Amino acid sequence: MKIYHRYYMPNTYNYKTLYLIHGLGEYSGRYVNFIKQLNEKGIAVYTFDLPGHGYTSGKKGDIENFYEVYSFLENYVQEEYILFGHSLGGLVATRFVEITEKKPKKLILSSPALGDIKQLSWLLNLFSIFPTLSFSNRINPYDLSTDEKACEFYEKDPLVHDKITVRTARQMFDEADIALNEIEKVDIPTLLLFGEEDKIVNIEEYKKIKNSNISKISFSKGKHELFECIYNKNKFYDKILEFLK
Template identity: 30%
Template sequence: MTRHGQGTLPTGQYWQGWTVPDPVGVVVLVHGAHEHGGRYAHVAQRLGEAGYASYAPDHPGHGRSPGRRGDIVGLDAAVGGVAATVRAAADRHPGVPLFVYGHSLGGLVALQYLTGEPHERVAGGVVSAPALDTSTATPVQRVVAPLLARVAPGLGVLTLDAETVSRDPQVVADYRTDPLNHTGRMVARTGHAIMTGAAGMPGRLRGLRLPLLVLHGGDDRLMPPSASEVVRRHAGSPDLTVRVYDGLYHEPHNEPEQDEVLADVVAWLDGHVPAR
């Protein structure tokens, strides 16, 4: 049974957590674009059943955090929220190993954090459909994106199709009606942050040494599986597992097969908890 808590980070961002007595590990959940940490409550519940505490910040401009809706301000701001959450979790649970689990934009943010200066107790990461494939952007969009990010950061530039998140109609319906989701277009500054972060990630990945689990739906139409192949090709970690689930859409943790996916995540975490 998990116990829910919430608060505000030094960055001003909202966070929530699901704790269990004497956790074997702590997982910081990093949500994707236009959603919020509350959509991972069922993931936290499953992790709690396995003995893990979970914490989830809302990115700037997302969920209950302040800011223009859908605008993460920049990759550094999103990473800063993750770093602050990890530090807070580490303080709350001394001596317990830490993990970072990021999905989509959150996968990019998690990788940016893990390839930077992660907390000394971070024992590994899980990334789901990381936002590393920007091949759909036209040459013109690539040239214009930096300019728009500066002069019109709130301009809507891209529509995300809710039908692509899951094959479960109820998940899609809930996504569309969730008042904490951003249902407008992706704003220019967030789009530019994704493009620049993805472009720089291959070079950063070469220095990654932490264990990493990568998950992807084989029929993901929002972020193609080729994005996870970027991690496979470039990650320097000697402990790398990439799992592509045939037929699944963008959110493996919200598909009809979510029990299998989350069981795989728990098994991987269990295998990477240092012996006490």
């Protein structure tokens, strides 16, 4: 599996290393502004495009096997690192921490897709004999952020798409259930950040998390992408940087 990846280095030799995993239908290049904030604080950022996303090859929205992604991460991450995942990337990051021996020092989850996130499960069952069949992921760009300009950029970005295949959706639903059921395996300091008005993932599932290693912080008026939120962007950054000290 060939994965497109990139890195952004700070202007210092004494830096921390963070790996960033993007969400469904998008790609790592959307995080440049967030990455600049991290670079300015002496944090190097390594990131990549998931299969079927961004510059990584494959049918749009098709992740053939999530465990191949975990295997990629196993070989990609170095020692002494921090892991950040947003939405689907938060699910991938959570599951990776649950199964790997190469655990990060800290984990940051931004609006992670955990627990019961099933939508149109009857449709997936109906079309299960067509695993690579594509359909819309039904993400409304204007449900992503309180910043309408950011939503417009998302909608017009040629590398953003709304596709997902049957097998990717089925795996995502299954892995999200497993991630929440095995959340006690997350045995490192973890910060979970989410908006109280998020309609993309099921934030009610976060109430089931009883792991003392995981600190949950909610943001009033916040939607799915807090890093693009006109009310909470600075607070979002501050909470992360405080956690990384």
